[in-house]
Amino acid sequence: MSTIEIHQGVKTPVQTSRERSSSGAQFKAIVRFIRTLYNAPDNFIPLHVPVLSGNEKEYLAECIDTTFVSSVGKFVDRFEAHVAEYTGTGGAVACVNGTGALHLALRLAGVEPDT
Numbered sequence: 431m432s433t434i435e436i437h438q439g440v441k442t443p444v445q446t447s448r449e450r451s452s453s454g455a456q457f458k459a460i461v462r463f464i465r466t467l468y469n470a471p472d473n474f475i476p477l478h479v480p481v482l483s484g485n486e487k488e489y490l491a492e493c494i495d496t497t498f499v500s501s502v503g504k505f506v507d508r509f510e511a512h513v514a515e516y517t518g519t520g521g522a523v524a525c526v527n528g529t530g531a532l533h534l535a536l537r538l539a540g541v542e543p544d545t
Contacts, residue, residue: 501526 468475480486493499498506506524513522525531 464475465471467481468479489505493503493505496503498504501524510522510524513524514520523534525534
């Protein structure tokens with residue numbers, strides 16, 4: 431953020447018109463990429479449809495064959511290791527969904543129930 435707006439003594443980052451324009455351009459580029467990926471230039475994009483363009487089917491079959499289809503197994507371990515390396519942290523934890531991830535993040539931040 432390039433500028434800071436002071437509101438009631440609180441500093442708030444705000445975007446300049448150039449940054450807003452840039453953000454809009456980034457959003458449009460992402461939408462174009464997704465439309466190209468799903469071959470849907472003007473149509474509805476079904477976000478729930480998986481795109482299996484590499485070894486995904488093989489990996490899924492291996493998970494099912496080895497009964498590692500839940501929260502454990504070598505693929506989960508590899509994913510966590512890659513996320514930790516990418517983010518430069520000492521570790522990462524894969525969560526089943528966004529709600530679980532938010533719950534974990536709040537607990538790690540020290541937020542307690544009923545407070």
